[in-house]
Amino acid sequence: MDLKPFDIIIFRKKTFMQTIYSAVTLNLDNHVGIVVDYNNNLYVNHFVITDFKQLISNMLFNKNGKCGKIAFTPIDAIQNDECYVYRINKKLDSKYFNKDKIEECIHLAKELNYISNIKLAVNFLCSKRIFNIDLSNRCGHTCISYILWYLKQHNLYDENYL
Numbered sequence: 001m002d003l004k005p006f007d008i009i010i011f012r013k014k015t016f017m018q019t020i021y022s023a024v025t026l027n028l029d030n031h032v033g034i035v036v037d038y039n040n041n042l043y044v045n046h047f048v049i050t051d052f053k054q055l056i057s058n059m060l061f062n063k064n065g066k067c068g069k070i071a072f073t074p075i076d077a078i079q080n081d082e083c084y085v086y087r088i089n090k091k092l093d094s095k096y097f098n099k100d101k102i103e104e105c106i107h108l109a110k111e112l113n114y115i116s117n118i119k120l121a122v123n124f125l126c127s128k129r130i131f132n133i134d135l136s137n138r139c140g141h142t143c144i145s146y147i148l149w150y151l152k153q154h155n156l157y158d159e160n161y162l
Contacts, residue, residue: 003075005037005097006088006156008147009044013082032143034150035075038102043072047146049114068114070106070146088156105153112141112149 003009011031033046047070049055054067141149151157 003035003042003085004087005035005042006092006151006154007035008086009033009035010084010086011082012084032147033073034147036072036102037097038072038099042075044075044078045070045072045150047071047109047112047114047141047143055114064113066113068112068141070109070112092156101154105150108153109146109150112146114141 009032011033031046033044036043036045047068049068051065051067054063054065057063058065058067148157
């Protein structure tokens, strides 16, 4: 697979455990990540759930406990061969591949938390914003909204690029 920085990857294939998890959390969407170039290596930068019990507690008791974090997975370690790749539609110059900006995003993302999909459903039914890409709300992200936030941090969250 010929991946480049800022390629957005939507994974299609789910393992048995991911399917069970999807059924329990009402997360029927597939996982999403974005390719980053960090220290001359390509990684998939994505937002993952790390504490399933805390996620369930957040859903049932409307809490905001820490249940997710960002992860950098080397491209070579990706075993999911069923995916869609979306590429930024303009040629990007070197100002977007700023190592300092990537490190700043990594630092900022440590404060972000994963939102439960029950909250997403309630927000949708109440006509509230589903994807919150504003840092003022640190407990409202999904893997998709994290990618939107990351693109915004790099000034690429614009219809001219997507």
